[in-house]
Amino acid sequence: MSKPVTDLIHHPYVPPAGFAAPQPGVFKASTVIFPNVAAIRARDWKHKTGYTYGLHGTPTTFMLEERIAALEGGSQCVLVPSGLAAIAAVNLALLKSGDEVLLPDNAYGPSKALAEAELKGWGIRYALYDPMDPADLQARIGPGTKLVWLEAPGSVTMEFAPLAHLAQVCRQRGVTTALDNTWGAGLAFNGFDLGRGDRFLAGSGADIVVQALTKYPSGGGDVLMGSVVTRDDALHQKIKLTHMRLGFGVGANDVEAVLRSLPSIEVRYRAHDRSARALAGWLQSRPEIAQLLHPAFPSSPGHEHWRALCGEDGMAAGLFSVVFDARYGSARVDAFCDALKLFKLGYSWAGPISLVVPYDIPSMRRAWPHKGTLVRFSVGLEDVEDLRADLEQAMGALRG
Structure with a gap:
């Protein structure tokens, strides 16, 4: 006869399926339970086909990732602990020693500080370009340039760059672009399709769109979270694997707060x-x-x-x-x-x-x-x- 505490921990009751409410349920987990060894060996966390460990996703985080991807006009999303963590995750996924990253002169200050300290210390060069002058960006792209950051409007000084032209310059040179779309929030414009009318076609924008969910998606001044959204699956998998290796996770209660705020x-x-x-x-x-x-x-x-x-x-x-x-x-x-x-x-x-x-x-x-x-x-x-x-x-x- 087992003791009461064992019965409490291993109680067999499972609530019936079919419960529906305006807000999704909140699942908190580090450990995920598998039905058998075959399931442990078969499950694939990289494509959201199953659950393996809380850090790799729960129904709650998958729900928010899918909704943020839809908001931004992308197809895949990973969640990180802050907007700055989103920037860091992209840099670390795509850059290695000897590479160069270009940032707009009016970029978010901590992004510049990250490039000046950590990236520079790891042998990754960085340079600033004039975001209001596509020709300046064109001139600064070199053989080692692997990533260009876009941002509009500029942090604090609010200049609005010609994003479509900047993205076009990078596309012609075969350089990956990442856009900080925290200000636009997926609402003012679509970061993946930056053109209007027939001058720029769909897919004319950035390759990666990041956002500080701390801002408009949360809306309460009480949550720190970021997102990285892509359309290309190979690029997403590269970021997702770096995300896993960095151990970036977000709390279920914070995810719940953003899910609750998102409809408004x-x-x-x-x-x-x-x-x-x-x-x-x-x-x-x-x-x-x-x-x-x-x-x-x-x-x-x-x-x-x-x-x-x-x-x-x-x-x-x-x-x-x-x-x-x-x-x-x-x-x-x-x-x-x-x-x-x-x-x-x-x-x-x-x-x-x-x-x-x-x-x-x-x-x-x-x-x-x-x-x-x-x-x-x-x-x-x-x-x-x-x-x-x-x-x-x-x-x-x-x-x-």
Whole structure:
């Protein structure tokens, strides 16, 4: 007669099949149970035909991978612990000592830091190119160039690059491209099909699309996760094997949170976009502001590229930056940020709470034409008039 604790652990009850609800079930596992040795030897985790170990996938992670792949217009996806981990996974899967990777000068800062430290230390060269000039990219691609990163708009400074032209340059030179599509979120444009009309055909975009699911897919400011999406199975398998060897895993509760938020992503994206445009337009009219950086506004660098790709009435997320007039020094701009009440000081974006961060752009860019201090705003889901009033009252601290 077995003891009660053994009976508890090995209880034979299995719930009946057929339960359906709006949200999928959450499966947490490191160990996966096999019915027999033959199943252990036969199961293939690489193609989602079975389960072998929690790190290689559960019904919960497979569900999110399939949905993110559909959102991005791809066919395969792997999940990683953060957006930066997605960038790292792609670099490590495709690059080896002696190779070169090219990054846009306005790339996400930690991506540049990864190239400067780890990749350089492993014998992988990197160089920066001007993302607004396809000819500059063309000139920098050499025999050792194996990967080119694309990003639009640029991190913090928000220039919108001619992505289709950049991808075309790489395609003609036979170089793999990876796009950070966190801003577009699979909604503003399709990273795999970057053309509009008949100038660029389907498949004219990037070979790989990564996204920080931390942002719009999660939407709550409480999850760290990233994704790597592909259309080519051979490329996917290369990334998936590197993903396995790196031991990248994501928690089931975090996956559940993203699955729960995902159905409302477009509604939230449009709400962020609408409020951001209202506030950006108001700030642009203010005498304290020297430059608005928002792709949907004609005065912003690369606006014509955004319009060509996303459409005249296209979406543009809830993120923008402004450059304050040079007569306001960085200390005054810091005082403005400190005086904000609804806008909180904090990194990241796409959550319900509006955020603000001042940046020292000359230390981040090779060439920066503006003299004033840049401040980036992430517009949340608060009432837009309340946010406008918050900005207006903080102008008093700016003026001193």
